[in-house]
Amino acid sequence: MSLTKEEVLKIAKLSKLSFEEEEIEKFQVELNDILKYIDMLNEVDTSEVQPLVHINDVVNNFREKEEKSSIEIEKVLLNAPESAENAIVVPKVVGE
Structure with missing residues (x-):
């Protein structure tokens, strides 16, 4: 299995990434190398x-x-900026 330029562009689009033309070609080669390696690993007998x-x-x-x-x-409590009833008082961060 190898990726076409169009498939690399589709992956980039789905990933919300944009690349220059030479980067697309570079990634196509690199992704195809990765896929070849995965195919090689899939051939290993692990039964x-x-x-x-x-x-x-x-x-x-x-x-x-x-x-x-x-x-x-x-x-x-001595290290707290504010305390009440043996508890540290903190600012409210969630609305009602």
């Missing part, structure tokens, strides 16, 4: 190859839950 989901046999390594100390709410 004996198992599907690969992840390169490592990783199992879920969950760590134990442990409580950790956190920054105190008062210290957080």
Whole structure:
């Protein structure tokens, strides 16, 4: 399969791109090279190859839950420009 100049122009139009004449010819050659490579990959026999989901046999390594100390709410609110009821007040960005 190879792309014609018209097909490259159609792809460019669908992509909302515009190119000079020499760029169209260059892309035609490059896209055809890519398609040849894809055809070559499609010819590879992979019938004996198992599907690969992840390169490592990783199992879920969950760590134990442990409580950790956190920054105190008062210290957080000291850095806020405005606060109310132990919360940081921010400007409204969504209309009603």
